[in-house]
Amino acid sequence: MLETYEFLTTENIAAYLASHPEISSVIDAGSIVDLKEVGDGNLNLVFIVKDKQGKGIVLKQSLPYVRLVGPSWPMSPDRARIEYETTMIHSVAAKHLVPEIYFYDPERYIIAMEDLSDHKVWRTALNLGEQHFGAAEAIGEYIARVLFATSIFGAGAEAHYKGIARAINPELCLITEDLVFTEPYFPADRNSYLPENKVDAEAIINDKQLALEIGQLKYKFMTSTEALLHGDLHTGSVMVKSDTSGKAISTRAFDSEFSFYGPIGFDIGACFANFYIALARATALGRTTHADYISALPEELWRAFEKNFRTLWPSRVDKRVFSDQLLEELLDQWKVDAIGFAAAKMVRRIVGLAKTSDIETLEPDLRIGAARGVLRAAQLAVRERHSNTDIPSLTQKMRKIIEEVQTSGKK
Amino acid sequence: MLETYEFLTTENIAAYLASHPEISSVIDAGSIVDLKEVGDGNLNLVFIVKDKQGKGIVLKQSLPYVRLVGPSWPMSPDRARIEYETTMIHSVAAKHLVPEIYFYDPERYIIAMEDLSDHKVWRTALNLGEQHFGAAEAIGEYIARVLFATSIFGAGAEAHYKGIARAINPELCLITEDLVFTEPYFPADRNSYLPENKVDAEAIINDKQLALEIGQLKYKFMTSTEALLHGDLHTGSVMVKSDTSGKAISTRAFDSEFSFYGPIGFDIGACFANFYIALARATALGRTTHADYISALPEELWRAFEKNFRTLWPSRVDKRVFSDQLLEELLDQWKVDAIGFAAAKMVRRIVGLAKTSDIETLEPDLRIGAARGVLRAAQLAVRERHSNTDIPSLTQKMRKIIEEVQTSGKK
Structure with a gap:
């Protein structure tokens, strides 16, 4: 049986960001001007969000299945926690060599991280x-x-x-x-x-x-x-x-x-x-x-x-x-x-x-x-x-x- | 801080056994005739208990410290759970080569097992x-x-x-x-x-x-x-x-x-x-x-x-x-x-x-x-x-x- 939780969409993402005031200095949720889904199609949803100042954030959400295949190949979204925890641990040792993480949402398996789209x-x-x-x-x-x-x-x-x-x-x-x-x-x-x-x-x-x-x-x-x-x-x-x-x-x-x-x-x-x-x-x-x-x-x-x-x-x-x-x-x-x-x-x-x-x-x-x-x-x-x-x-x-x-x- | 729980003693052991009716066929808690503590002195309490039919049981209890040294060398009694779980897992593979386990008491860290005093x-x-x-x-x-x-x-x-x-x-x-x-x-x-x-x-x-x-x-x-x-x-x-x-x-x-x-x-x-x-x-x-x-x-x-x-x-x-x-x-x-x-x-x-x-x-x-x-x-x-x-x-x-x-x- 698949876990159920709300997936990110281009429609709900601004409200989601607004509900996280701790990142207000990273991105202005009230002035989103650009929003695209760039997940490579294999496993997860990945959104790049930009505000009108040009600041950005990346939201990565794990789905309870392999995205490429769909619900017929279920896979625990707990992999998001593993990625989050590993990145936090690795960032202690090599902060300049991993993306910065802003928060992790364990209920919706979402990692909010640094926008590296200039890379x-x-x-x-x-x-x-x-x-x-x-x-x-x-x-x-x-x-x-x-x-x-x-x-x-x-x-x-x-x-x-x-x-x-x-x-x-x-x-x-x-x-x-x-x-x-x-x-x-x-x-x-x-x-x-x-x-x-x-x-x-x-x-x-x-x-x-x-x-x-x-x-x-x-x-x-x-x-x-x-x-x-x-x-x-x-x-x-x-x-x-x-x-x-x-x-x-x-x-x-x-x-x-x-x-x-x-x-x-x-x-x-x-x-x-x-x-x-x-x-x-x-x-x-x-x-x-x-x-x-x-x-x-x-x-x-x-x-x-x-x-x-x-x-x-x-x-x-x-x-x-x-x-x-x-x-x-x-x-x-x-x-x-x-x-x-x-x-x-x-x-x-x-x-x-x-x-x-x-x-x-x-x-x-x-x-x-x-x-x-x-x-x-x-x-x-x-x-x-x-x-x-x-x-x-x-x-x-x-x-x-x-x-x-x-x-x-x-x- | 040490965990607190009741330790087995020669006084309370018969009552303890009586509170576990599932082992009544192993030992008759009402007719204990012999009771000795045989722990090797390093870590744990170990009692061999015999009833008047000559049937026996061994109770092994982990203390929250190293017995040899006392409370100044604290040690988690969780090692009893590890021994219990390992013995159960090992017994699936080699039942005839480990002692039989009758029960594990996770609150008092006691393993009740086969009396091997004929060995x-x-x-x-x-x-x-x-x-x-x-x-x-x-x-x-x-x-x-x-x-x-x-x-x-x-x-x-x-x-x-x-x-x-x-x-x-x-x-x-x-x-x-x-x-x-x-x-x-x-x-x-x-x-x-x-x-x-x-x-x-x-x-x-x-x-x-x-x-x-x-x-x-x-x-x-x-x-x-x-x-x-x-x-x-x-x-x-x-x-x-x-x-x-x-x-x-x-x-x-x-x-x-x-x-x-x-x-x-x-x-x-x-x-x-x-x-x-x-x-x-x-x-x-x-x-x-x-x-x-x-x-x-x-x-x-x-x-x-x-x-x-x-x-x-x-x-x-x-x-x-x-x-x-x-x-x-x-x-x-x-x-x-x-x-x-x-x-x-x-x-x-x-x-x-x-x-x-x-x-x-x-x-x-x-x-x-x-x-x-x-x-x-x-x-x-x-x-x-x-x-x-x-x-x-x-x-x-x-x-x-x-x-x-x-x-x-x-x-």
């Missing part, structure tokens, strides 16, 4: 061939700060255990388990791809080493509680704003409704995966300079993550036993994990249910090779990660594969 | 030089059954996540973190040992590889949620009953108040540790036949664990991705983990706060060498586990060390 979704920017310099560094800093703060190192044991209990998110974790770690490796109903990529999808299914590693990664995803992850940190969950020189002056991670306590490598790997997917698009389109820019992003993110984590390390709550040498081992392990999770995320975006616009908006003759490149690069990454975790060298190998298998109309 | 505490039996054949096999079966049932393999994802949230146990986990994984590796106030063992305790503190491995093990203890562990599975948490030939006909694991979701190797390692401690005692006392018996227990337990886990494996909830080859890798990893956790448990029992009667009841001239042997065997185990996880061969090496460093009055 761009990073995926959109990457698809357009734009370069925002420093965004990957900012996201590396974000990951380091929020994961350190919510690890046993930053939070201490008791807060960590209590955080785990509060943040369990079985419903959304199940989506990740199925769509990322399971279905792409079987002939599942929700999988899809171009007929020309059937051979590539079958190669994935027949790759025995990949299958074993995916099993290990899935098990780690389900049984490791290292930190409170974002949980779905792709380039579509990042907003960027740059100055005229292309320097990123504001970078924000949002949409953390898949948040849960999981392995630290997972968020890093999610970013890597989306960089490699963007690389496949740039390669398909013959954008060499853009591909050069993208190829540097994984290492830029990792370096920023590592640097910031190292900076925070001396502030860990309990230094006893958790030695500097342990940090070195953990960093090594997290990098291996990240590459593995990246591979899982790459495969799911090509073969599994949820695609990316990077690849899907390519013409089919280019898409075939781009999809093939992403899959083969993922297979390479999984094999290489145990012997070579040098990100620049690994990225070059992956880029080479992506170039080799690219297709075009000429073919 | 012996296994540690006591081992200390006496008794051999109960099949007890280690039964405990291996217990571990396999309860850990499989509460892993994602046996429980499925959603039940697993919800179980984690319900079973968090920060207060008792903190005790393990401090006493097992931290204090023995520093000059902590709560550590103690014979003056002659100072050199051995210092060798532990100065063993850099051990320190690093303990850091890894502590991190795994705190961030891995593989299954609902017993959490404190030493030979004092096991009751055994044998027939006249010495064949164990009933073996039960009890006292699971340290239960939490943790790494599967932890319970196995706890047993290993206590076997090696028993081996050091037998060696000190020159009981060669008994030492032969004890030396076979780690492998007996592991084999039974592995065999039972393999038997249960085909019944896992989700076979997709979790392949047979993954099981092989997990079994390998769990064995490595178990040896590491064993070492941590061995060190804590010699240097840290909570000792074992195995060693403590030896005369000092024997105790020096027995303690030294346990510590050196632990150091060896930690180093060996990465290259050699053959339990019989590892055990022989550990036994050799224990024999080499044994001391006696002649010295």
Whole structure:
């Protein structure tokens, strides 16, 4: 049975905002001049509201079902609470790297947050061939700060255990388990791809080493509680704003409704995966300079993550036993994990249910090779990660594969 | 502020039992003839009550503080709920290997359970030089059954996540973190040992590889949620009953108040540790036949664990991705983990706060060498586990060390 509560509409939104006087300085509910629904269509309602002074606010409401499908796929709106709580916790560690939250309405599952419409979704920017310099560094800093703060190192044991209990998110974790770690490796109903990529999808299914590693990664995803992850940190969950020189002056991670306590490598790997997917698009389109820019992003993110984590390390709550040498081992392990999770995320975006616009908006003759490149690069990454975790060298190998298998109309 | 509720006493216990008519077939509250308090003095009150028919019941009540110390060390009595819930969950998987629970009283934190006073505490039996054949096999079966049932393999994802949230146990986990994984590796106030063992305790503190491995093990203890562990599975948490030939006909694991979701190797390692401690005692006392018996227990337990886990494996909830080859890798990893956790448990029992009667009841001239042997065997185990996880061969090496460093009055 679905929960019932009032949904936001263009008609009731002004009155709703007026009923929250605590945000009167953020937006004038009496002079709304612009109102649009921008939800990406998958899960939630998202409204951007502007007043006549040009000030704005975003209202995000969880529906009791998957929006894309409707009430036939019920889903707890409690994910809004999880996103709200995670964003509040993450903002303590990295205020400048998440949207500001104004309030949370637990009765109607509405989060009121900062209007970032002067920012761009990073995926959109990457698809357009734009370069925002420093965004990957900012996201590396974000990951380091929020994961350190919510690890046993930053939070201490008791807060960590209590955080785990509060943040369990079985419903959304199940989506990740199925769509990322399971279905792409079987002939599942929700999988899809171009007929020309059937051979590539079958190669994935027949790759025995990949299958074993995916099993290990899935098990780690389900049984490791290292930190409170974002949980779905792709380039579509990042907003960027740059100055005229292309320097990123504001970078924000949002949409953390898949948040849960999981392995630290997972968020890093999610970013890597989306960089490699963007690389496949740039390669398909013959954008060499853009591909050069993208190829540097994984290492830029990792370096920023590592640097910031190292900076925070001396502030860990309990230094006893958790030695500097342990940090070195953990960093090594997290990098291996990240590459593995990246591979899982790459495969799911090509073969599994949820695609990316990077690849899907390519013409089919280019898409075939781009999809093939992403899959083969993922297979390479999984094999290489145990012997070579040098990100620049690994990225070059992956880029080479992506170039080799690219297709075009000429073919 | 301490919680207040009525404690059980020899005076009020008959009336208390009479107020629970549902157990009238277990014990006749109107004809109590014997009543004794047998709590080991550390945490709880434990009463064994017998009626004139000779039927019995055990009542275990958690106090709102550590009994040994008194109200100055407060501790939530909620640990009784954790023990109750864990025992109920574990009994579904291994009814014949845990005590039967009759009821739980959440207001007074009392668990009413099966009277096992025809059994012996296994540690006591081992200390006496008794051999109960099949007890280690039964405990291996217990571990396999309860850990499989509460892993994602046996429980499925959603039940697993919800179980984690319900079973968090920060207060008792903190005790393990401090006493097992931290204090023995520093000059902590709560550590103690014979003056002659100072050199051995210092060798532990100065063993850099051990320190690093303990850091890894502590991190795994705190961030891995593989299954609902017993959490404190030493030979004092096991009751055994044998027939006249010495064949164990009933073996039960009890006292699971340290239960939490943790790494599967932890319970196995706890047993290993206590076997090696028993081996050091037998060696000190020159009981060669008994030492032969004890030396076979780690492998007996592991084999039974592995065999039972393999038997249960085909019944896992989700076979997709979790392949047979993954099981092989997990079994390998769990064995490595178990040896590491064993070492941590061995060190804590010699240097840290909570000792074992195995060693403590030896005369000092024997105790020096027995303690030294346990510590050196632990150091060896930690180093060996990465290259050699053959339990019989590892055990022989550990036994050799224990024999080499044994001391006696002649010295």
